Each structure stands twice: as structure tokens, then as C-alpha cells.
Amino acid sequence: MSKSKSKSKPSTNSVRAKKQEKLSFLARMEYKKMIMYPLAVFVIALILLAVNFPTLGIDLRGGVVVTAYGVDANPDELGKYISDKIGVDVRVESFTGVEASGVRVYAPIGTDPLKIIDAMKDEYPNAEYTHSEVQPTFGEIAQQQGIRALVFAFLAMAVVVFLFFRNLVPSLTIIFSALSDMVIAVALMGLFGIELTTATIAALLMLIGYTVDSNILLTTKLLRRKEDSVERAYLAAVSTGFTMSTTTLGALLILWIISTSQTIDNIAIVLIFGLLADFMNTWVLNAGVLKWYLTREAARGGKA
Amino acid sequence: MKRRTKKLLRNWRIILLTLFLIGSIATLALKPLTFGIDISGGVALVAQTEHPVDTKTMQLVVDSLQKRLNTLGLRDITVEAQGDQIVLIKVANVTSPEEANQIKSVIESQGVFYMEFTGTVFGTGSDVEYVGIYKINPDNSWSVPFRISKSAAEKFAELAYGKKGWPVDMFLDPPVNSLMVVPESVYKAMNSSEFNAEAPEAPTLLERIGKAFNISVVAYANQSANEIAKLAQGKEKIVLVDVPGELQTELEGMNLTVRYVPRAQGESDHSLIVRVLGLYGPYSLGEGLTVGEPQQDVQITGSAPDRLTAEQEASTIYTVLKSGSLPVKLNVVGMEFISPRLGEGFRTQAIYAGIGALITVLLIVYFHYRNWKIAIPVASTSFFEVLIILGFAALIKWNLDLPSIAGIIAAIGTGVDQQIVITDELLGGEKTTKISRRSSVLKRMGRAFFVIFASAATTIAAMSFLLVYFVGTLKGFAFTTILGVLIGILITRPAYAEIAKYLLGED
Numbered sequence: 001m002s003k004s005k006s007k008s009k010p011s012t013n014s015v016r017a018k019k020q021e022k023l024s025f026l027a028r029m030e031y032k033k034m035i036m037y038p039l040a041v042f043v044i045a046l047i048l049l050a051v052n053f054p055t056l057g058i059d060l061r062g063g064v065v066v067t068a069y070g071v072d073a074n075p076d077e078l079g080k081y082i083s084d085k086i087g088v089d090v091r092v093e094s095f096t097g098v099e100a101s102g103v104r105v106y107a108p109i110g111t112d113p114l115k116i117i118d119a120m121k122d123e124y125p126n127a128e129y130t131h132s133e134v135q136p137t138f139g140e141i142a143q144q145q146g147i148r149a150l151v152f153a154f155l156a157m158a159v160v161v162f163l164f165f166r167n168l169v170p171s172l173t174i175i176f177s178a179l180s181d182m183v184i185a186v187a188l189m190g191l192f193g194i195e196l197t198t199a200t201i202a203a204l205l206m207l208i209g210y211t212v213d214s215n216i217l218l219t220t221k222l223l224r225r226k227e228d229s230v231e232r233a234y235l236a237a238v239s240t241g242f243t244m245s246t247t248t249l250g251a252l253l254i255l256w257i258i259s260t261s262q263t264i265d266n267i268a269i270v271l272i273f274g275l276l277a278d279f280m281n282t283w284v285l286n287a288g289v290l291k292w293y294l295t296r297e298a299a300r301g302g303k304a
Numbered sequence: 305m306k307r308r309t310k311k312l313l314r315n316w317r318i319i320l321l322t323l324f325l326i327g328s329i330a331t332l333a334l335k336p337l338t339f340g341i342d343i344s345g346g347v348a349l350v351a352q353t354e355h356p357v358d359t360k361t362m363q364l365v366v367d368s369l370q371k372r373l374n375t376l377g378l379r380d381i382t383v384e385a386q387g388d389q390i391v392l393i394k395v396a397n398v399t400s401p402e403e404a405n406q407i408k409s410v411i412e413s414q415g416v417f418y419m420e421f422t423g424t425v426f427g428t429g430s431d432v433e434y435v436g437i438y439k440i441n442p443d444n445s446w447s448v449p450f451r452i453s454k455s456a457a458e459k460f461a462e463l464a465y466g467k468k469g470w471p472v473d474m475f476l477d478p479p480v481n482s483l484m485v486v487p488e489s490v491y492k493a494m495n496s497s498e499f500n501a502e503a504p505e506a507p508t509l510l511e512r513i514g515k516a517f518n519i520s521v522v523a524y525a526n527q528s529a530n531e532i533a534k535l536a537q538g539k540e541k542i543v544l545v546d547v548p549g550e551l552q553t554e555l556e557g558m559n560l561t562v563r564y565v566p567r568a569q570g571e572s573d574h575s576l577i578v579r580v581l582g583l584y585g586p587y588s589l590g591e592g593l594t595v596g597e598p599q600q601d602v603q604i605t606g607s608a609p610d611r612l613t614a615e616q617e618a619s620t621i622y623t624v625l626k627s628g629s630l631p632v633k634l635n636v637v638g639m640e641f642i643s644p645r646l647g648e649g650f651r652t653q654a655i656y657a658g659i660g661a662l663i664t665v666l667l668i669v670y671f672h673y674r675n676w677k678i679a680i681p682v683a684s685t686s687f688f689e690v691l692i693i694l695g696f697a698a699l700i701k702w703n704l705d706l707p708s709i710a711g712i713i714a715a716i717g718t719g720v721d722q723q724i725v726i727t728d729e730l731l732g733g734e735k736t737t738k739i740s741r742r743s744s745v746l747k748r749m750g751r752a753f754f755v756i757f758a759s760a761a762t763t764i765a766a767m768s769f770l771l772v773y774f775v776g777t778l779k780g781f782a783f784t785t786i787l788g789v790l791i792g793i794l795i796t797r798p799a800y801a802e803i804a805k806y807l808l809g810e811d
Binding site: 013015016019059069113114117128129130131132133134135137138141149152153154156157159160161164198199201202203205206208209210212213214216217220221224236239240243244246247248250251252253254255257258259260261263264267271 | 342350352389390401402405635636637638639640641642643645646649650653654656657660661662663664665667668669672673674706707709710713714716717718720721722724725728731732751754755758759761762763765766767768769770778781785789
């Protein structure tokens with residue numbers, strides 16, 4: 001036991017040291033740049049959102065969707081075929097997973113999903129069909145609730161962060177990071193054509209939890225560091241953060257690849273977007289602000 | 305070394321984890337997990353009341369729906385009110401899209417039942433005292449026998465005195481207090497003796513519904529939306545039957561309630577009228593009922609093109625008569641049908657995805673530390689966490705649906721993050737001298753747990769709002785996230801810290 005201990009520990013530490021070395025370019029960055037770049041990304045994301053807001057999914061907008069599993073078809077041709085047959089314009093999307101692939105057929109509300117299924121059964125009798133429909137009135141309720149949930153969750157997060165740190169600048173930075181993560185994630189959704197649905201709203205809520213994790217880690221390390229220099233504390237934190245993010249990203253990627261459930265797929269992809277944004281916002285933006293803040297405090301002769 | 309191992313095993317955090325693990329595995333073995341509709345297959349419907357109602361009315365709606373769906377012979381039905389307007393209905397074991405649609409129509413029929421004679425309503429659903437088993441005949445005609453109250457029977461006997469061959473109508477959810485706009489031919493049929501059974505001298509259907517339900521009918525002759533709106537003054541809604549569809553949008557634009565009924569392919573005027581009015585009958589009044597003797601046992605009959613339809617029609621009537629009317633009209637605003645076979649696929653996928661994610665975590669953590677003594681405890685602690693969450697879910701019979709599984713993923717994700725924080729804090733203090741080590745470990749653990757508690761508190765605070773304010777499927781997500789985070793900070797995280805301290809030799 002003791003032998004293996006002495007053998008493995010140095011190797012673990014040398015790996016850690018190497019990683020910190022690789023990440024040290026972040027520590028050397030000037031804080032002005034560290035604040036400016038992420039802010040620029042945030043602004044670009046805002047512009048993207050204004051130009052190209054993600055479309056609302058049928059559960060927020062209303063509509064009919066038929067999902068057929070075990071259908072391998074050209075979406076455009078299939079769409080044309082169904083539209084001709086039932087006399088309603090439909091949109092077809094294909095998807096793939098490890099075990100099954102299939103198509104989703106979207107139609108406006110009022111279309112009878114059974115008709116779409118009947119039309120498809122002529123061509124694909126062995127496929128597995130499911131359908132769902134949502135009235136626009138309920139879509140509106142869901143939208144309002146989604147917005148309310150996001151706003152309340154965000155406020156709750158903000159309050160708890162304030163209570164834990166009781167320090168204006170670091171708290172505000174964490175809250176802004178979370179906001180920027182969400183904005184960037186939603187902008188990327190628009191860019192990649194991922195719809196805003198109740199599932200993706202759930203993912204955005206999840207993001208609040210993840211974002212706060214890494215930001216609290218950084219803030220705690222820098223504000224409550226006792227013996228280390230700011231740079232060393234930062235390096236320790238960023239290497240932990242890097243491990244955290246890559247682990248989570250890896251797990252999410254696997255989830256995304258294996259699942260054919262749209263709910264799970266969308267949650268995974270939105271979280272991936274958000275975590276990528278979070279890496280920047282935590283380790284560059286938040287770190288930049290904290291560096292500036294600590295330097296200023298030190299200059300004032302504060303405790304740091 | 306032995307002493308250290310013993311000390312670890314005697315640590316209360318480890319004991320707690322072990323107890324919970326044993327408990328969870330036992331629970332899972334005894335009580336299998338229950339899955340939501342989106343995994344086990346079935347239909348989920350979201351219904352909205354016509355207007356907001358108070359809690360008492362909502363309870364009536366829920367009870368009545370439950371009864372109704374029970375009479376359909378369905379198992380595993382949950383009806384749940386959310387807020388003052390939304391009812392969530394989940395029915396498991398629904399195998400075909402057609403069956404799903406029948407459930408929808410049963411929910412949507414408010415089930416206000418009227419018995420009418422010469423324009424007078426002599427009985428409603430509340431007068432139904434007993435409903436017999438319905439019968440389907442070989443020619444696909446059907447009948448539902450039932451008994452009406454004494455007072456309704458007496459009232460009827462009085463009305464029907466000497467009126468042999470006159471029509472008796474029964475209505476299910478007729479468009480009460482409305483203006484109907486119909487094609488010329490339909491108007492003529494309603495205004496003729498076509499619906500008069502064997503008594504041409506009796507009032508026409510048009511007159512009867514006008515008197516009984518305040519339904520006015522106009523023939524469509526290219527009137528503008530404005531003209532129609534004027535005619536509809538004082539009415540609750542406008543029913544457009546087989547007229548140009550643009551009228552609907554125009555009238556709705558004037559803030560009027562409009563119901564649009566298009567003619568089905570090949571549908572005759574007669575069956576269109578019957579469908580729009582929810583009319584059963586008219587039944588010709590037999591001689592025995594016209595002598596003034598109250599007769600309580602009656603029946604509704606109908607016929608359908610095939611046996612399946614006959615079965616559905618009869619069971620709908622049976623259900624409505626049996627369960628009474630809903631206090632408020634419900635509209636199904638959302639519906640999702642998942643076939644059980646597909647659900648099976650989702651379940652295996654969830655298992656694969658779970659295992660895949662765990663292995664990924666194991667490998668990536670190993671890659672970062674090059675040390676199985678860190679990677680294996682991190683991955684297995686996450687695995688234990690899943691087990692405990694699932695055990696808890698089985699214990700309280702929580703229906704695991706896809707959002708709940710997403711919640712578990714979220715909890716596990718933050719769990720792994722926090723274990724990494726603990727690990728790095730432990731490894732971080734390598735260079736401190738032996739003397740200061742012990743206190744420094746405590747300090748560093750304190751810092752790690754500060755991070756952990758702060759982020760757990762924010763997640764729980766954020767998710768609680770979701771749990772309280774959200775209607776529909778995201779509740780499951782919020783619930784499992786909170787559950788997972790709580791299990792994490794109270795059970796698995798402290799235990800992991802002990803194990804990590806032991807394995808990394810920081811004691």
C-alpha cells in the first residue's frame with residue numbers, strides 16, 4: 001500500500017504540474033484583455049440573438065409532430081410525399097442514434113396526426129410511430145412559465161451567491177457570468193438551429209447550477225487563499241476547473257451520441273454550449289475581474 | 305495501515321453511505337422502479353378548463369375525469385390538477401394512436417346530457433340514476449340502457465300525453481346559447497319534418513333546439529363576418545358548419561368565440577347535423593309512453609359503420625351517463641403518445657447512456673490524474689449516487705420520466721465536479737510541511753466544502769422555484785435535481801472526502 005502510494009503520487013502531481021503549465025498562459029494574460037474579450041463575445045451573442053433568435057419548439061408555439069422510428073428516408077422527399085398526400089405542408093427532419101434512426105414530421109396545429117401516420121404507414125408499415133400535439137394556448141402558458149422559471153431561478157441564484165460571499169464585485173461577476181453563459185448558449189442554439197423547448201429551458205436552468213459551481217470555486221480560491229499568490233491560486237483553480245469541465249463535457253457528449261430521445265439530446269447539446277461558454281466566462285472574465293479587484297484592494301491597503 | 309483501514313470503515317460518513325446503499329439496493333430489489341409515460345409508453349394529455357376555476361371545482365373535475373377514464377377500462381390513470389386551469393392526465397399502457405384519441409374525446413366531452421321533448425328539457429345528466437351495460441348488435445347498432453329519476457319520468461309522461469310517434473331527442477354537449485351558420489341544404493333539413501320521427505305535425509328540430517337551448521340557426525348566403533356578428537349578439541358562441549373557413553379567422557378577430565365544424569368527406573346533411581348538435585335520436589315515441597304513465601327505464605340507441613366505431617360510441621355514452629357531467633368544459637391543449645415498444649427502447653438507451661457516461665467520467669478523470677486510485681472512487685461514488693437516487697425514487701414511487709432522468713444527470717454532473725474540487729484541494733497541499741499538514745488538510749477541506757455548499761445551495765434555491773411554479777413535465781426534473789444534490793452533499797460527498805483522504809494518504 002505504502003509503496004504504491006509513493007509511486008503513484010509523484011506521477012499524479014507531475015501530471016497536474018504539466019497541466020498547470022499548459023494553462024499558465026491564462027494566468028499571464030492581462031486583466032484588461034481578460035475582461036474585454038468575453039464582454040465582446042457577450043455582445044456578439046446579444047447581436048446574434050437579436051438577428052437570429054432560436055425558433056420556438058412545438059411545445060411552446062403549438063403544433064403537431066409525428067415521430068417515426070426505424071425510417072430511413074430523404075427528409076425532403078418524404079416531406080413532399082406527405083404534403084401531397086394529406087394536403088397540408090409539413091416539414092421533415094431526420095435524426096440518428098446508436099440503436100435507431102428515424103424522422104420527425106412537423107405540421108401546423110389542426111392537422112390530424114393520425115392522417116400523417118396513415119400516409120406514412122403506406123410506405124413504412126414497420127416503423128414505430130408516436131405523435132404529440134400542443135395547442136397554441138397551452139404553448140403560451142408554457143412560454144410564460146418558462147420565462148418565469150428562468151427569472152426566478154436566476155434571482156434565487158443571485159440571492160444565494162450574495163449571501164455566501166457578501167461582497168459586491170465578486171458576486172456581481174458570478175451573476176453576470178451566469179447570464180452571459182445563458183445568452184451565449186441561446187445564441188448558439190439559434191446558430192445551430194436548435195429549438196427553444198421546455199427541455200432546453202430545463203437545460204438552461206441546469207446551466208445555472210454548473211456555472212455557479214465553477215465560478216464559486218474560482219472566487220473562493222482567490223478570495224480565501226491564505227498562503228498562495230494570486231497567480232498560484234488561480235492556476236490551481238483553473239486546473240481543477242479544466243478537469244471538471246472536460247469530465248462533464250465528455251459525459252454529455254456520450255449522452256448525446258447514444259440517445260435518440262429529443263429531450264435528452266437537446267438538453268445535452270445546450271449544456272455543452274453553456275459549459276464551453278462557462279469556461280471562458282469563469283476562467284477568463286471572472287478571473288480577470290477578480291485580478292483587477294484584488295490588485296485594487298491591495299493598492300488600497302486592504303487585506304488582500 | 306490496518307488501523308487506518310479500520311478507522312476509515314468505522315467513520316460515520318462511510319457507515320452512512322453503506323447503509324444508504326444497502327437500503328437503496330434492497331428497495332430496488334423489492335419495489336421495481338416505475339417509469340413515466342414517455343418511457344413506459346402511454347398517453348399524456350394536458351387539458352385546460354374554459355375559464356379559471358376554484359379549488360373545489362377543480363377537485364370535482366379531477367374526480368369526475370378519474371371516474372370516467374376508469375369506466376373505459378383503463379389501468380394506471382393519474383389525473384392531477386395544476387394551478388387553476390390545467391389538468392394533467394396520464395394513462396399508461398395505451399397501445400395505439402386511435403385509443404389515445406378516444407381518451408382525448410372522452411376528456412373533451414363535457415358530458416352535459418339533456419333529454420328534450422317538444423322544445424322542453426325534461427331531464428339532464430343528474431337525472432340518470434343507473435346505467436346498464438351497453439350492447440352491440442351484429443348489425444353494428446348499439447344501445448345503452450339507463451334509468452331516469454322519478455321526477456324526470458313524471459315530467460315526461462305529462463309532456464308526452466297523447467303524442468304518439470312524436471320525436472324524443474337526447475343531446476350530449478349541444479352548443480347551448482349559440483348562433484349556428486349552416487349551408488342552405490342543412491338549414492332546410494333542420495326546418496323540415498326530417499327529424500320529426502313519425503309526427504310531421506310536431507315542431508321541427510329547428511324550433512325544438514331554439515326553444516330548449518336558445519340555439520338560432522341561419523342559412524349561409526354569403527353574409528359578411530360583420531353581419532354574422534350582429535346576428536350573434538347576446539349569444540355565447542358562433543358555430544360555423546361547413547361554410548368558408550375564412551369566416552372563422554375574421555370572427556375570431558372580433559373577439560368572438562367560434563367553433564368551426566367542417567363537413568367530413570362524404571358526410572350527409574343528416575349526419576352532419578347529428579354530429580354538430582350531439583344529437584342522439586330522435587326516437588319515435590311509442591304508444592305505451594303516451595298514456596301518462598311515468599316510465600323510468602329508457603335507452604339510447606345508435607348505429608355505426610363498423611364494430612369498432614360502434615363500441616367506441618356506445619362506451620363514450622356509457623361513460624358520460626355513468627360519470628356525470630364535468631362542471632366546466634375542458635379542452636385538450638397538449639397531447640403526447642408514446643408507444644410501449646418505443647419506451648422500451650428509451651429505457652435501454654438510458655441504461656447505455658448512463659453506463660457510457662460513467663465510463664467516460666472514469667477515463668477522463670484517469671487521464672487527468674493518471675491515477676486509478678482517484679478515478680475509480682470518483683466514478684464509483686457517482687454510481688452509488690445514482691443507486692441511492694433511484695432507490696429513493698422507487699421508495700416514494702416517483703415516476704421516472706425523461707426530464708427526471710435529465711435531473712439525475714444534472715445532479716451527477718455537479719457531483720463529479722465537486723469530487724474533483726475535493727480531490728484537488730487534497731492534492732494541492734503537497735508542499736506543506738508535516739507539522740502544519742493536519743490543520744491545513746482541515747482548512748483545505750473546509751474550503752472545498754464551502755464551494756460545495758455554496759453551489760448546492762444555489763442549485764436547490766433555483767430548482768425549488770421550478771418545483772413550485774412550473775406546470776407540467778419539468779417538475780420531475782426539478783425534483784430529481786434537488787434530490788440528487790441533497791444526497792450528494794449529505795451522504796456521498798462527505799464519504800468521498802474520507803475515502804480520498806484515506807487513499808491519498810492525507811489523514
